[in-house]
Amino acid sequence: MRCPEPYVRRVNYYETDKMAIVHHSNYIRWFEEAREDFVRKAGIDYEQIEANGILMAVVGVSCEYKYSARYGDIVVIETRPVLFNGVRLNFEYIVREQESGRVLVTGKSSHCFLGEDTRRPLNLERRMPEYCKILTGLLAETGGDK
Amino acid sequence: MRCPEPYVRRVNYYETDKMAIVHHSNYIRWFEEAREDFVRKAGIDYEQIEANGILMAVVGVSCEYKYSARYGDIVVIETRPVLFNGVRLNFEYIVREQESGRVLVTGKSSHCFLGEDTRRPLNLERRMPEYCKILTGLLAETGGDK
Amino acid sequence: MRCPEPYVRRVNYYETDKMAIVHHSNYIRWFEEAREDFVRKAGIDYEQIEANGILMAVVGVSCEYKYSARYGDIVVIETRPVLFNGVRLNFEYIVREQESGRVLVTGKSSHCFLGEDTRRPLNLERRMPEYCKILTGLLAETGGDK
Amino acid sequence: MRCPEPYVRRVNYYETDKMAIVHHSNYIRWFEEAREDFVRKAGIDYEQIEANGILMAVVGVSCEYKYSARYGDIVVIETRPVLFNGVRLNFEYIVREQESGRVLVTGKSSHCFLGEDTRRPLNLERRMPEYCKILTGLLAETGGDK
Secondary structure (H helix, E strand, C coil): CCCCCCEEEECCHHHECCCCCECCCHHHHHHHHHHHHHHHHCCCCHHHHHHCCEEEEEEEEEEEECCCCCCCCEEEEEEEEEEECCCEEEEEEEEEECCCCCEEEEEEEEEEEEECCCCCECCHHHHCHHHHHHHHHHHHHHCCEC | CCCCCCEEEECCHHHECCCCCECCCHHHHHHHHHHHHHHHHCCCCHHHHHHCCEEEEEEEEEEEECCCCCCCCEEEEEEEEEEECCCEEEEEEEEEECCCCCEEEEEEEEEEEEECCCCCECCHHHHCHHHHHHHHHHHHHHCCEC | CCCCCCEEEECCHHHECCCCCECCCHHHHHHHHHHHHHHHHCCCCHHHHHHCCEEEEEEEEEEEECCCCCCCCEEEEEEEEEEECCCEEEEEEEEEECCCCCEEEEEEEEEEEEECCCCCECCHHHHCHHHHHHHHHHHHHHCCEC | CCCCCCEEEECCHHHECCCCCECCCHHHHHHHHHHHHHHHHCCCCHHHHHHCCEEEEEEEEEEEECCCCCCCCEEEEEEEEEEECCCEEEEEEEEEECCCCCEEEEEEEEEEEEECCCCCECCHHHHCHHHHHHHHHHHHHHCCEC
16 A cells, blocks of 8 residues: 655645744644545545544644744645554654755654543444554555554 | 623734734634623523533624734723624624723624524524523613614 | 636634534635635735735625535635725635535635835835736726726 | 742633544643743743844644543643753643643643844843743752753
């Protein structure tokens, strides 16, 4: 299974702050956009997961800021799954400015599948085996941990 | 019934944009904060409305920008109900900079009570008469329309 | 001059609220995205306007909510200039759900060109005649007022 | 020097997402609010730092999510400086739900003082010795590293 193409998007004016750079909180939102784009392109419909009564809760995020994205920039976000064991799913991200290719920001997020009703951890394997297969395949492709 | 005191809050850094002023979309969020503060102080618990299966949908908003709020400003937001007929509820807002008292922004919002299940208009009178009484009282106080 | 193609974008998860619909404040941000996309496609570089020491301040916005956009929706936003006189520039917007074509939200925004230093109104004609020509052409195309 | 009182604030409706919890990106914004409240109460005016041509850039953030804040919650955010050496300044945060005292989220942020013009690291000691003294005092109080 080939990893999906990176996610590309423009910087919005409302994402800048008075330092004339993108406010640091927005990269966390871009990670979410990139992650959803990544799984969508791989054939996973996050809405369908939720329709099955499963939530993908965010357990942790981190972000390292090297350079600032600015209004007018187009950014390219690479998403890479680095761990998947049925219950936990971790991603890493690299945000680049498209024109220069310069790395602006890197980050990580870790997730846990929960029952919507119970709000307790749940193994995706039993409930959505086809999606597990896709995630395992992507992980093998990118060299992440099981 | 006396109208509640205005809502006071600081400008957050993340609410500014690269013009070094508060991004215009944020005033719509401040109206929401001010409206909820207003009804809360008047004895209305919006969570309880939702717990009764009733949503207060936003039907329209408008906003006129005179001067810009800036980082470091404390703003004072006056909320005034201007119409309530059981189904529809309209508010007007005035945002002032606290120190100078200068009017920065004025706005309006109109709302409609809906059944959460049906997503159809619903008269609050039958379901939550005590809240209707409060809203009618506030309206009389501020001279709005029934 | 042909009007640019409408702006298309996905609903982001972080744009939803606990009613499971897009929070009403976000449409104001989408109008901004759509407006910038519109002028960019027409050959206007908003960064260049700012580089010339000119700001395009938002004077007013309004929004009418008919149906709610939801997570998973792709929305199509039509932008139409309805007034331009060198100093003032007004737009109208229609937000549709792509699949059904259903109109979700309509809105308006009015803008004023300002000197960055003076923060006073300024006629774009003298400073950026080429952009005035483009805006006038688009206005003629869409039947708006001069 | 006594550490300032924790920062207290309500959850806003627009901060929730369709899981009916606060969207995870917002905690990063709350950290900023809490950090600015903390330094303000300690006698540091962040606007004055910027007025001196100094920026406090965010170098990294991280956040661990244990329980979710919900609409209607009042949250209490403790801020603690854990490192300050004139150039770098790190904070840790604990977000609690006020009524139960339950820890919802913990996080960290690291910052670097930069010249606004040069965008290069800068020692606050030479430019704002009085603020350095305050930060060093707060650090001693909380047992952080120099």
